[in-house]
Amino acid sequence: xxxxxxxxxxxxxxxxxxxxxxxxxxxxxxxxxxxxxxxxxxxxxxxxxxxxxxxxxxxxxxxxxxxxxxxxxxxxxxxxxxxxxxxxxxxxxxxxxxxxxxxxxxxxxxxxxxxxxxxxxxxxxxxxxxxxxxxxxxxxxxxxxxxxxxxxxxxxxxxxxxxxxxxxxxxxxxxxxxxxxxxxxxxxxxxxxxxxxxxxxxxxxxxxxxxxxxxxxxxxxxxxxxxxxxx
Amino acid sequence: xxxxxxxxxxxxxxxxxxxxxxxxxxxxxxxxxxxxxxxxxxxxxxxxxxxxxxxxxxxxxxxxxxxxxxxxxxxxxxxxxxxxxxxxxxxxxxxxxxxxxxxxxxxxxxxxxxxxxxxxxxxxxxxxxxxxxxxxxxxxxxxxxxxxxxxxxxxxxxxxxxxxxxxxxxxxxxxxxxxxxxxxxxxxxxxxxxxxxxxxxxxxxxxxxxxxxxxxxxxxxxxxxxxxxxxxxxxxxxxxxxxxxxxxxxxxxxxxxxxxxxxxxxxxxxxxxxxxxxxxxxxxxxxxxxxxxxxxxxxxxxxxxxxxxxxxxxxxxxxxxxxxxxxxxxxxxxxxxxxxxxxxxxxxxxxxxxxxxxxxxxxxxxxxxxxxxxxxxxxxxxxxxxxxxxxxxxxxxxxxxxxx
Ligand SMILES: Nc1ncnc2c1ncn2[C@@H]1O[C@H](COP(=O)(O)OP(=O)(O)OP(=O)(O)O)[C@@H](O)[C@H]1O
Ligand SMILES: [Mg+2]
Numbered sequence: 001x002x003x004x005x006x007x008x009x010x011x012x013x014x015x016x017x018x019x020x021x022x023x024x025x026x027x028x029x030x031x032x033x034x035x036x037x038x039x040x041x042x043x044x045x046x047x048x049x050x051x052x053x054x055x056x057x058x059x060x061x062x063x064x065x066x067x068x069x070x071x072x073x074x075x076x077x078x079x080x081x082x083x084x085x086x087x088x089x090x091x092x093x094x095x096x097x098x099x100x101x102x103x104x105x106x107x108x109x110x111x112x113x114x115x116x117x118x119x120x121x122x123x124x125x126x127x128x129x130x131x132x133x134x135x136x137x138x139x140x141x142x143x144x145x146x147x148x149x150x151x152x153x154x155x156x157x158x159x160x161x162x163x164x165x166x167x168x169x170x171x172x173x174x175x176x177x178x179x180x181x182x183x184x185x186x187x188x189x190x191x192x193x194x195x196x197x198x199x200x201x202x203x204x205x206x207x208x209x210x211x212x213x214x215x216x217x218x219x220x221x222x223x224x225x226x227x228x229x230x231x
Numbered sequence: 232x233x234x235x236x237x238x239x240x241x242x243x244x245x246x247x248x249x250x251x252x253x254x255x256x257x258x259x260x261x262x263x264x265x266x267x268x269x270x271x272x273x274x275x276x277x278x279x280x281x282x283x284x285x286x287x288x289x290x291x292x293x294x295x296x297x298x299x300x301x302x303x304x305x306x307x308x309x310x311x312x313x314x315x316x317x318x319x320x321x322x323x324x325x326x327x328x329x330x331x332x333x334x335x336x337x338x339x340x341x342x343x344x345x346x347x348x349x350x351x352x353x354x355x356x357x358x359x360x361x362x363x364x365x366x367x368x369x370x371x372x373x374x375x376x377x378x379x380x381x382x383x384x385x386x387x388x389x390x391x392x393x394x395x396x397x398x399x400x401x402x403x404x405x406x407x408x409x410x411x412x413x414x415x416x417x418x419x420x421x422x423x424x425x426x427x428x429x430x431x432x433x434x435x436x437x438x439x440x441x442x443x444x445x446x447x448x449x450x451x452x453x454x455x456x457x458x459x460x461x462x463x464x465x466x467x468x469x470x471x472x473x474x475x476x477x478x479x480x481x482x483x484x485x486x487x488x489x490x491x492x493x494x495x496x497x498x499x500x501x502x503x504x505x506x507x508x509x510x511x512x513x514x515x516x517x518x519x520x521x522x523x524x525x526x527x528x529x530x531x532x533x534x535x536x537x538x539x540x541x542x543x544x545x546x547x548x549x550x551x552x553x554x555x556x557x558x559x560x561x562x563x564x565x566x567x568x569x570x571x572x573x574x575x576x577x578x579x580x581x582x583x584x585x586x587x588x589x590x591x592x593x594x595x596x597x598x599x600x601x602x603x604x605x606x607x608x609x610x611x612x613x614x615x616x617x618x619x620x621x622x623x624x625x626x627x628x629x630x631x632x633x634x635x
Binding site for chain 1: 233234235237238242245246248249540541543544545546547548549550551552553554628629632633
């Protein structure tokens with residue numbers, strides 16, 4: 001469902017050109033669980049942002065469900081992000097003045113869904129992530145793990161096809177990091193396509209497919225047939 | 232993908248509540264602008280209404296004659312030759328009574344003279360006139376009588392004094408029948424004016440009235456300051472005005488050397504001048520709205536840079552550029568609307584306070600000023616947040632989210 005063909009992404013820094021992505025070719029099928037690892041600055045985030053339509057390639061083609069999305073207008077890209085893609089960030093990025101439930105409601109609100117349809121979906125999503133009793137708490141009243149679960153709820157409330165997580169456990173201790181990964185994996189078990197960028201080898205190795213990047217290139221693309229390894 | 236209006240407003244409202252200091256400062260700026268417009272125009276409008284009311288109290292169906300051509304009447308040979316205009320005389324005044332449409336006339340002579348009684352002495356404004364003045368100006372006599380009904384050219388030595396002068400010169404003593412010294416002559420006090428008689432140019436409480444012929448002797452001049460002519464009815468004003476002009480021209484060897492104005496015309500002029508003044512102060516006050524607009528722009532720019540991550544997030548969640556623009560604009564609009572409402576309330580309270588402090592001064596902000604102030608407030612709020620909104624919409628979400 002994701003197809004990257006000859007993707008380049010260059011950044012102009014001063015009079016120097018940084019090749020953040022350099023001839024990336026990648027096919028990901030629906031329902032896959034992919035981890036992306038590599039040293040800092042190797043282009044992992046850039047790749048994920050490109051797949052999430054937050055960024056456009058300098059060159060190459062990106063097909064999402066066989067549709068070339070690189071040429072879409074801003075409005076069409078925004079719609080695609082809203083319907084098909086969920087983001088989970090290292091820094092959570094919850095809106096501090098909104099409650100957990102209101103944060104989760106945001107993408108539905110932006111999609112123009114009527115309030116009476118939104119409420120049950122928000123409630124249900126929060127419940128599936130064990131956050132029912134935290135629904136009316138503000139982010140600063142939540143632990144890191146809870147915040148990231150709220151962020152996951154927000155990313156999945158629109159029932160996207162793809163979930164993109166950039167170092168989702170980077171700001172969490174080991175225990176809540178495990179919690180978050182378990183949540184992500186169970187979502188993958190229910191059919192969502194999951195891409196996780198991580199520095200943690202243990203976590204990376206739990207994915208069915210492991211990508212290793214260096215200097216803007218995918219240097220290894222390894223299938224792990226055993227599926228989720230137990231810790 | 233169109234969020235509900237209610238959702239957008241609610242989101243903007245939460246954003247405003249989320250940054251109370253910023254919001255309150257902006258509200259104050261906007262409120263000051265609107266309140267300034269409301270209060271200043273209410274002052275202007277109050278002045279206009281005050282003057283109009285005062286003119287109405289000047290008398291009804293009045294025609295005012297004064298010597299010299301008015302500037303607006305253009306240049307005529309006599310002014311070109313440097314001739315001074317002929318004086319208005321008592322005979323002129325007398326001639327003006329000879330028309331069926333003329334109800335009454337009052338010649339007026341003014342000056343100031345030292346007035347003394349026993350050892351108290353003061354300089355006081357003196358009005359020379361006749362008995363008709365009382366009826367023309369709707370004045371009231373508190374004690375005694377007004378000037379006697381005599382021939383205009385009889386200089387009797389009587390005077391009618393204002394209540395304030397009575398108080399100052401006589402204190403608790405009886406004033407009626409006493410002889411005052413005015414200049415080098417002596418006048419018997421025959422009446423004391425009521426204190427309610429206050430109108431433009433004349434503070435009845437603080438003047439002394441004597442027969443016009445006595446005033447001419449006192450000030451040693453044959454000329455009059457004004458002649459007031461009261462027409463029998465409103466419809467008679469124009470014919471009387473024409474009669475006055477014709478009569479005086481005939482009497483002055485064909486020279487049109489007097490100015491004749493009707494009270495209506497004077498009123499209209501003042502109305503126009505003070506109306507323009509109200510527009511002017513309203514316009515000046517509106518500048519503060521403009522300043523508030525610039526402040527809104529700055530604050531919204533700061534808000535956008537403070538909330539880059541949030542805007543990046545909204546984009547990641549599927550907000551198109553247009554939606555971001557709308558969110559920011561609605562926030563600014565809400566801010567301006569709240570500020571304008573607060574300003575309106577403050578301004579109206581202010582004008583109410585002015586009316587309370589000066590009951591004679593009808594300080595009501597005109598409806599057009601209120602409508603314009605609110606409209607300008609909303610428009611500047613909207614216009615000045617376009618730039619911040621566009622900047623927010625153009626934000627690169629990747630940079631915004633990475634906090635780079
Ligand atoms: N907006 C930008 N402007 C200039 N250079 C950029 C920009 N974004 C990324 N880069 C450069 O592109 C390269 C890849 O960056 P990227 O953020 O994808 O790395 P990463 O693999 O996610 O690293 P990390 O593990 O530290 O998050 C880096 O050299 C980075 O400096
Ligand atoms: Mg990164």
